[in-house]
Amino acid sequence: MYRASGVVPEALDHTQDMNNGYLRLIPLGGMGAIGKNMMALEYGEAILVIDAGLMFPDEDMLGIDLVLPDFSYIVENQDRVVGVVLTHGHEDHIGALPYLLNQVLLPVYGTRLTLGILNGKLGEHRLQGAADLNEISEARGLELGPFSLSFLPVCHSIPDGVGLAIRTPVGTVVHSGDFKLDQTPIDQRLTALHRFAELGEEGVLLFLSDSTNAEVPGVIPPELSVGETLDGIFSQAPGRVLVACFASHMHRVQQVIDLSARHGRSVAIVGRSMTRNVNIAENLGYVNIPDGLIIRAQQIGEVPDDCLTVICTGSQGEPMSALARMASRAHQWVQVNEHDTVVISARPVPGNERSVSRTVNRLLARGATVIQGPGAGVHVSGHAAQEELKLLLNLVRPRYFVPIHGEYRHQHNHARLAKETGVAADNIFIMENGQVLEVGPERANIAGKVQAGMILVDGLAMGEAGELVLRDRHHVATDGIIIVVVSLRTQDCGITGIPEVVFRGFAHGGSLEELVQDVQLELVDALHSDELRQIGDVSLLKEHIHEVTQKLLFQKTRRRPMILPIVVEV
């Protein structure tokens, strides 16, 4: 395995043979759908991995907890990997690492906060200490095999994010990371436009840029504007102020802390991931909390309502989150009441609209004042919008462009923006996961495909919840299941007794008992005819039971539940 030392082993002599002096870009996730960002950049035999994120499942992935990119290409080629570089600490960029590192030990590079958050996750997977974590900073570069990396500060909805400038023998690759162009960021850490400009001056071969907001016109308002709105809310709130936001949004948390201090309010941090992240960020110096400002959740009752702020999880309406439980009066320390002002300081991630709405309904029913939604001014996006995306494209002036992150529609729109800024249409590639883009100074083109896709994680198991399992779950979830047990005498292949018939999850207008009897009678009839007793083979018998049962059920109920024939030989 290549190590961080930057020593180039002999293997690299094959470079010319392997890919003729071309770079190879291989997205393993992050194309076509939101989340699970992961890609490989190859030169010669060396592979640089950028990010390894997860995504949360679609509503039709029944029982699935997480979705990972299929990283088997990396596992199979682990000896060629020079390192994994992380752009920032969001789940969709680092969430798959514990699963990857569980299979193969690779050196990981990230900024201080990114590694701090990753380390917390590794702890949950009992991998803490086992991983090879290396801190990077914008102050110095990093040599990994043939790749010479430098790190560009970028502003995002989590601190300490970076973009990447990767110098290679073929030319420079620039990766935007997740970014926005806030000109007055809370931590004064601006997106390094001057460095992007410098790279553009030098010449950039390939640019990869964040497409998440490529459909949003204009620019994203500054994070400070949220603070201004919150200031007004804090001034007027008659009682407690509850602010729900993403657990990693430390700029937002910092603003709420500063405002609370200014308005004489103590702050309670509620919700597991929020508590953990604020702790990590405070320990590493990414959040500044005045002494004595924070109180424990247990002390909430001891503080007068108008002297209290609660920062909590639940901005996506997650049913088990702090805010949802507070709204249902199921929280141990906080029950929402009519004197509370609740600020939902986030936008629903697509697919979460209904669950957020359910939480809002409950909060309003408790009499609380609820402030949320697009017009309320209590949230701004962490991703650059159209005018900002074009600005960065104009600074970087790449020869080739690959829009990354977001759904197909966002990458499609980002491609359009790139064309508008003068990138040649033929030099823009909307890629699919697993596709290999070969890039050289003279040409770039799709040249093959590697294994890629999704790994579904269901509880502890990984990858085993495949197509068939999901299809079975869908079938039962939609139409229910009927189990038919037939006892077969092995001596004479006769049927003994009446078949057992059990329904589960089956909806029927009439009497279920009658239906059970109908199925039993039909099967007794069908299985006692001389012809059928001769079937002998158990799998043929099962097929026959299936057929007879299905026909009768469809005729009687117009439904097709899953039918599971079981033959017991006695």
Added chain:
Amino acid sequence: MYRASGVVPEALDHTQDMNNGYLRLIPLGGMGAIGKNMMALEYGEAILVIDAGLMFPDEDMLGIDLVLPDFSYIVENQDRVVGVVLTHGHEDHIGALPYLLNQVLLPVYGTRLTLGILNGKLGEHRLQGAADLNEISEARGLELGPFSLSFLPVCHSIPDGVGLAIRTPVGTVVHSGDFKLDQTPIDQRLTALHRFAELGEEGVLLFLSDSTNAEVPGVIPPELSVGETLDGIFSQAPGRVLVACFASHMHRVQQVIDLSARHGRSVAIVGRSMTRNVNIAENLGYVNIPDGLIIRAQQIGEVPDDCLTVICTGSQGEPMSALARMASRAHQWVQVNEHDTVVISARPVPGNERSVSRTVNRLLARGATVIQGPGAGVHVSGHAAQEELKLLLNLVRPRYFVPIHGEYRHQHNHARLAKETGVAADNIFIMENGQVLEVGPERANIAGKVQAGMILVDGLAMGEAGELVLRDRHHVATDGIIIVVVSLRTQDCGITGIPEVVFRGFAHGGSLEELVQDVQLELVDALHSDELRQIGDVSLLKEHIHEVTQKLLFQKTRRRPMILPIVVEV
């Protein structure tokens, strides 16, 4: 049963005894959640039913096709019902009627188009001709028992909608219907503001008004503005124009037809519900189609691309809709290609955001130009926004106010708007389904509750997909199912052979075969011990099998699938 004749039978003599000269308003649906609008208005023994709609299920109602209001109160009191009045022809206002009329014959009153659409639905349920349908019009009133009704034209996203003015011995009740205040409606049928004003002058006891857009500031742009945007799109489209909208939005359809005629395009109507509704609307005179403009879907290939418009279903991304199939190239007559311009002329209903996004991604991947979304100007809402809601409140000047339609949050916001226009806070009631509001000139208050809730419809069956069935479906959908079959010798209560173990929908990291063997061995052990062989009772034995299996599975896999023990006595 009371008939439309308006004769008041003796029963009404009990009026004073029954509710002391008070009106009783009972929402049976439409409160707290979007859809399934239905309410009862009672005076004495007479019940007037207003609307009977359905809603589409939440994503967690696995396998459920439709949700109806629980109308058992109406069925039980059918002899007291003087009629069912419909405000307009949308599913959430008339969709439950076929199910209601299947149980009890009631006279139904609606405008011409509303009855036309209802009749189509009744046909699907084989109830056509069996129902007692009576046409109403804004030109004349209707006497139903103690209720004297007149109908106020209201503009909405379906033609021929009405609001209701219901004069009763206690005072006048005004029901807004679903409305907006478009000042230049396509059919020149304005919302009858002068009549609302007149009623306000006379004095209105109780006002019920549409809360759907109570969170939207300002006013809704006119439907004509959509036509202007579409005009520009038609001018520039190089090939076919495909417009997807709601199948009942005849104003939108009319605009697309007029524009097509102006731009020299033939029109194909594609999608079952769209074809049916356009036919009904044209036959009844609610859509005007120039002769020869419409072509059949089969003829699409015969018309040059730039001379063709397709109006289709699928604006909600429904997987089986015309647009979704066109986007997946699975449609018989239309496959979307890079010369097509696709206009999604609708807003995603909450919960449909992801499926719409999936369709957009597919269309873009086919190379089509896709025009949709809030900024595109190709859709306006059918429901009045805040300034319009306040305007109507100021015209009607009710003593008591009940916000109807929408989720709790919308009714809550509408209540706030009513307060701002001067309705006394104590005179505003946000109701729950089943609550009874007693209203008289001097007071109004909640006075009891009747049976109300949801009826879940799964395929042909109604009401039987209850809590237990849904819980079973959830369990299997999340964790899978394991079936354990044990054969019990009746002579000596011994176990014969090895138990059958079958998994379905169960995700497991290791080998499923090994797990099956583990379960079998554990059960053989557990069931052969002398102690357990003595259990004798089959249900106790099942419980024991359940316990043993669950313990082992959780220990080996950390999961809790549904476990279904079956004991076969041989």
